[in-house]
Amino acid sequence: MKPLSAFAFIKGSIPKLLPMAITVCLAVAVLYFMAMFTQQINTGVEEAGIYPLEKMSLILGDKSGVSKDDINNIGKNISNSKIFVINPIDVTYYNIIGYTSAFIIMSGQKDIEPIMKMQNFKLIEGCLPQKPMEIVLNKKLAENYGFKLGTVIRKNTKGWRIEKDLKVVGIFEGRAVTGMGMEDESILKPRNPYISLLVGSDAGSLQPVNKYIEKNFSGKYQTLTLEAEKNTLNNFNGPINALELFIGLVLICVIGVFLSNITSIQYSLRRKELELLNAIGYTRKYIVKKALKEIAVAAGLGYIVGILLAVALGWGMNICFLSEKGMSFPLFLGGSMFSVLIVPAAIILFSIKAPLKLTKFRDLA
Amino acid sequence: MFELKNVNLVYDLGKEDVTYALKNINFNCEDKGLIGIIGPSGSGKSSILYVMSGLKRPTSGTVVYNGRSIDKMQLDMKAGIRLKEFGFIFQRGFLIEYLSVIDNVLVPVNEKGIEAKSKAAILLDKLGILKLADKKPYQLSGGQRQRVAIARALINNPKVVFADEPTAALDHKSASEVMQILAEYSQSALVFVVTHDTSIIGDAVRVISIWDGSLDLGIENKIQNTRQGDRK
Numbered sequence: 001m002k003p004l005s006a007f008a009f010i011k012g013s014i015p016k017l018l019p020m021a022i023t024v025c026l027a028v029a030v031l032y033f034m035a036m037f038t039q040q041i042n043t044g045v046e047e048a049g050i051y052p053l054e055k056m057s058l059i060l061g062d063k064s065g066v067s068k069d070d071i072n073n074i075g076k077n078i079s080n081s082k083i084f085v086i087n088p089i090d091v092t093y094y095n096i097i098g099y100t101s102a103f104i105i106m107s108g109q110k111d112i113e114p115i116m117k118m119q120n121f122k123l124i125e126g127c128l129p130q131k132p133m134e135i136v137l138n139k140k141l142a143e144n145y146g147f148k149l150g151t152v153i154r155k156n157t158k159g160w161r162i163e164k165d166l167k168v169v170g171i172f173e174g175r176a177v178t179g180m181g182m183e184d185e186s187i188l189k190p191r192n193p194y195i196s197l198l199v200g201s202d203a204g205s206l207q208p209v210n211k212y213i214e215k216n217f218s219g220k221y222q223t224l225t226l227e228a229e230k231n232t233l234n235n236f237n238g239p240i241n242a243l244e245l246f247i248g249l250v251l252i253c254v255i256g257v258f259l260s261n262i263t264s265i266q267y268s269l270r271r272k273e274l275e276l277l278n279a280i281g282y283t284r285k286y287i288v289k290k291a292l293k294e295i296a297v298a299a300g301l302g303y304i305v306g307i308l309l310a311v312a313l314g315w316g317m318n319i320c321f322l323s324e325k326g327m328s329f330p331l332f333l334g335g336s337m338f339s340v341l342i343v344p345a346a347i348i349l350f351s352i353k354a355p356l357k358l359t360k361f362r363d364l365a
Numbered sequence: 366m367f368e369l370k371n372v373n374l375v376y377d378l379g380k381e382d383v384t385y386a387l388k389n390i391n392f393n394c395e396d397k398g399l400i401g402i403i404g405p406s407g408s409g410k411s412s413i414l415y416v417m418s419g420l421k422r423p424t425s426g427t428v429v430y431n432g433r434s435i436d437k438m439q440l441d442m443k444a445g446i447r448l449k450e451f452g453f454i455f456q457r458g459f460l461i462e463y464l465s466v467i468d469n470v471l472v473p474v475n476e477k478g479i480e481a482k483s484k485a486a487i488l489l490d491k492l493g494i495l496k497l498a499d500k501k502p503y504q505l506s507g508g509q510r511q512r513v514a515i516a517r518a519l520i521n522n523p524k525v526v527f528a529d530e531p532t533a534a535l536d537h538k539s540a541s542e543v544m545q546i547l548a549e550y551s552q553s554a555l556v557f558v559v560t561h562d563t564s565i566i567g568d569a570v571r572v573i574s575i576w577d578g579s580l581d582l583g584i585e586n587k588i589q590n591t592r593q594g595d596r597k
Contacts, residue, residue: 272459273459273461273462276455276459276461277472278444279418279420279447279453279455280447280448280453280472280473280517281444281445281446281447281448281449281451281473282444282448283440283441283444284440
């Protein structure tokens with residue numbers, strides 16, 4: 001049965017369902033933005049904790065309780081370009097996005113020459129960093145990006161995730177594709193001061209290093225493995241995800257009840273229309289189906305606009321605030337887009353009772 | 366065509382004071398002609414229409430339409446009969462405000478082809494409102510709205526038209542015009558007109574009077590006698 005010309009029912013009634021569409025839109029926008037925010041936190045935590053360990057294998061400090069003899073032993077017994085002897089309290093990392101294994105390691109130590117020597121890096125141009133935010137770069141890395149002595153790598157340089165401008169003062173040769181620099185102590189982000197040894201990646205070439213450290217030092221010093229770091233991350237993510245889920249559920253219930261009432265009022269205003277259709281011979285099933293269709297269209301429109309709104313907000317924040325801090329909201333999260341569909345679904349479920357109730361004929365006087 | 370046997374419609378059933386909207390109604394009627402149903406407000410006039418058209422189920426008794434008991438039919442079957450064989454005109458027209466006049470007329474039509482649109486246009490022309498076909502209901506006067514409602518009721522060539530106070534909101538001239546259209550249609554179909562204004566049902570072949578939910582045969586006979594006297 002098609003009593004009304006195509007979509008006339010929907011066309012005419014969408015303005016009446018505008019409050020519903022707007023509420024769905026706002027709920028979806030809030031939830032999707034929360035998802036982007038959480039994802040950004042997860043990424044940030046991962047970059048700070050997991051990523052350095054995966055790429056560098058070992059960081060240990062001469063100020064962190066590891067004896068000089070042990071440091072020398074490590075230096076003698078393992079030969080790997082990605083071993084750094086730095087106090088982990090005093091380092092920060094700047095990622096070079098898209099360039100595998102490439103970090104700029106910034107140390108608070110004023111003299112980074114011993115570290116360079118330990119890595120067997122050979123300075124071929126310029127000098128070692130003397131002031132904060134000066135760096136020496138690996139030759140390959142410098143060539144790859146076209147950086148020369150005196151180049152200032154700005155925080156908005158494409159592919160770099162840094163917070164302050166870095167000045168290239170030297171070029172070195174060595175196996176590791178990376179760079180080193182001296183950090184302004186005021187912006188150092190200290191890691192756990194009790195960690196003496198950080199045992200990193202399980203990647204094939206680094207396994208001997210890890211095994212050596214674990215075998216010889218794990219009983220003697222506190223160590224942090226990649227696995228332990230991942231556990232820390234999971235422990236951190238758990239409450240965040242639970243909080244997000246809790247807020248999401250509360251939001252859905254509150255909005256659901258709110259919308260259910262709005263829909264009841266909207267359909268009450270159209271009671272005569274629904275009863276008329278019922279009176280002239282359209283079944284309740286048919287009318288409810290029509291109503292369901294228009295609720296679904298309103299909820300669907302709200303969903304799409306809500307996602308677009310959240311993406312626009314995220315994009316705006318990326319451009320205006322986050323990119324200069326080396327961060328960005330991930331804008332397109334397929335899984336979250338799918339999860340947020342729960343909002344229009346719940347709304348349809350909450351809202352359908354009104355037309356169901358109102359299609360029962362009473363009195364068209 | 367219609368036969369009502371001991372029909373009762375009771376509200377507040379189960380409560381201490383029950384209200385009879387219809388009490389022991391018995392009558393039958395043929396398949397064409399205009400039948401007036403009169404009575405004061407709250408007497409049960411509209412309830413008779415609702416019960417006959419299957420919109421309300423009688424508390425007891427039977428409503429037989431063309432040999433079939435309407436009150437025992439499935440809801441879908443009743444809806445099908447209402448859509449195809451019955452036409453409804455309500456007191457204030459009850460048009461769908463966001464549809465144009467012609468779309469309102471086409472609401473009860475299954476197929477929306479050119480044929481249906483032509484038929485709707487002919488009906489609107491006959492009712493003198495073709496030029497309003499593309500207007501929205503809120504742009505029409507009370508009389509024009511009621512004509513649209515009549516066109517909607519007649520679009521499927523119903524065998525029975527139920528008109529509930531069709532002239533209540535109209536001036537005298539518009540009321541006469543509406544009744545003239547219904548009287549004309551009653552030449553080939555059965556038309557029930559519920560009203561409390563006896564002056565508009567001069568063309569009725571029969572007048573049923575209701576008082577407190579029961580048929581008032583005294584008034585009905587009196588009206589019939591008066592009419593027969595007028596005809597002589």
